[in-house]
Amino acid sequence: MKAIIIRITIFAALLSGCVSHDGTYAPSCIAYAGSTITLADGQFVWEKFTDAVVVNDEGSVVNQFPGYPLRGKYRIDGQTVLMESVEGESIDKMYLHRHDNKSYLYTPQQFEHWQSTGESAKCALMLDAGSDDG
Numbered sequence: 001m002k003a004i005i006i007r008i009t010i011f012a013a014l015l016s017g018c019v020s021h022d023g024t025y026a027p028s029c030i031a032y033a034g035s036t037i038t039l040a041d042g043q044f045v046w047e048k049f050t051d052a053v054v055v056n057d058e059g060s061v062v063n064q065f066p067g068y069p070l071r072g073k074y075r076i077d078g079q080t081v082l083m084e085s086v087e088g089e090s091i092d093k094m095y096l097h098r099h100d101n102k103s104y105l106y107t108p109q110q111f112e113h114w115q116s117t118g119e120s121a122k123c124a125l126m127l128d129a130g131s132d133d134g
Contacts, residue, residue: 021076022039023038023127025038025039025104025126027124027125027126027129028104028124028125029122033051035048037094042073042075043071044074046070047068048064048068071085072091079097080094080095081093081094081105097111097120099120103127105125105126106125107121
């Protein structure tokens with residue numbers, strides 16, 4: 001019996017290593033402003049959005065997010081996602097978190113809240129949140 005439990009544990013550990021973190025992380029709730037972050041092949045694209053439109057005195061729409069989309073490369077160290085812009089500048093760390101078979105990308109504040117309370121972050125970025133299948 002003990003051998004079977006060990007085999008199952010090893011198999012589960014191997015399967016957990018197969019979880020892909022690539023894809024688009026979008027708000028896990030209805031959001032009228034926020035971010036989406038796409039991770040793919042060691043590269044990221046961080047976009048910001050809002051439904052609010054700001055118009056200047058000349059009647060032109062103002063770009064509310066200069067510098068976005070932000071692009072660069074990323075690497076994963078444990079749960080930490082380390083991002084670096086194309087210019088080589090370090091960007092705030094993000095943290096991977098799995099809950100209820102879903103993958104989330106937490107901000108440092110959301111991750112700290114989870115560590116201290118055990119509560120999942122509200123409206124955190126979720127992998128493929130905008131897709132029809134999940």
